[in-house]
Amino acid sequence: MRVFINDKAVEVPRGARVRDAVAQADDGLARLLDSAAYVTDAAGRAIDAGDAVGEAGSVYRVVVTARREGKPRLTKDALRRWPKVELHVHLDGALRPATMLELARAQGIRLPADTPDALAKAMLVRDAKNLEEYLQKYEVTLSVLQTAQALERVAYEFVIDKAAENVRYVEVRYSPLLHRPALTLVQAIEAPLAGIRRAVAETGTRVGLIVCAMRTKPPAESLELARVAAEYRSAGVTAFDLAGAERGFPARDHRAAFEYAAAHGMACTCHAGEGDGPQSIHQALHDVGAQRIGHGTRLAEDPALLEEVVARWRCA
Ligand SMILES: [Zn+2]
The missing domain is CATH 3.20.20.140 (Metal-dependent hydrolases)
Incomplete structure (x- = not known):
């Protein structure tokens, strides 16, 4: 089924995780999910990237941030990976x-x-x-x-x-x-x-x-x-x-x-x-x-x- 990651349509099997959908859209972005990025739903609420994707047509946004939970997440490795x-x-x-x-x-x-x-x-x-x-x-x-x-x-x-x-x-x-x-x-x-x-x-x-x-x-x-x-x-x-x-x-x-x-x-x-x-x-x-x-x-x-x-x- 089709869902949207940052406005990009991707096809994922039913039951796939949000993280998999992000990886389909942008592999580099998916790798950032453990450090400098997180996912929100269409309303801007943070969700767990390990959750299963919702219904077809769901919209997700990946937010890249230097800080999350107060800890600095901007690493040399992250900088190297970012486009x-x-x-x-x-x-x-x-x-x-x-x-x-x-x-x-x-x-x-x-x-x-x-x-x-x-x-x-x-x-x-x-x-x-x-x-x-x-x-x-x-x-x-x-x-x-x-x-x-x-x-x-x-x-x-x-x-x-x-x-x-x-x-x-x-x-x-x-x-x-x-x-x-x-x-x-x-x-x-x-x-x-x-x-x-x-x-x-x-x-x-x-x-x-x-x-x-x-x-x-x-x-x-x-x-x-x-x-x-x-x-x-x-x-x-x-x-x-x-x-x-x-x-x-x-x-x-x-x-x-x-x-x-x-x-x-x-x-x-x-x-x-x-x-x-x-x-x-x-x-x-x-x-x-x-x-x-x-x-x-x-x-x-x-x-x-x-x-x-x-x-x-x-x-x-
Ligand atoms: Zn110069």
Whole structure:
């Protein structure tokens, strides 16, 4: 007979338990019933998931909550299982240590450590004094990513790893400009797109690729990147970004690139308000038209701007 779980119709045999009906609708949700979720009837009354389903047409709702009976139920395991969206992650900051070592060996590059565990430790940043110091670690990852094959592989593995964490949609960013002169911009964009396509076919996780211009590079290169990236808009490049050391490298210098990207249908985001103050966020929003701010950790220093961002924009 047919019952409904969160508006989804499922067929269960008469006498089946509510838990079985939930599992039919969503296996992951059913697993949460022992920890972070519970079931209610159509009127919102909590019921035991071990009870038999009622008559045909019964409606049940599964409520996911971090707390139940006063005890915190939000565990790492539960977080891992929940379907998620991730909007801000850097491809060149998300390599598997074992892959880094393989790529380095194949290319004759020296890394700070020789085993995956030691390398993971060596790449961990705990005490960076500023954004510039933190960004130095990217020189290590980028050193092994100067071939199309390496970029394809890390993009593929990245999506596989995200899917394993039950991330259903992810936007991942990197700068094609940091793969020159070894690769052309076209090669540096097509390689990760190929890896992403391969992983999407295997996992079903949806992926948007964001290309980052660099504040520290000449604005002409940003415009060049915007022009090439716009050609790949329908192939998976969803947005244009600006990243890198912030202080002394204002976003407004790159306005032409943002304007080109926006005029050609790309969404625009901008790292701002981390290595510099909230005025940098203001500039990103008002001078170059960013629809989303990256990092933005110093936003709270300007309460009026904070209010404006909450009302009109997004941070991720
Ligand atoms: Zn970022």
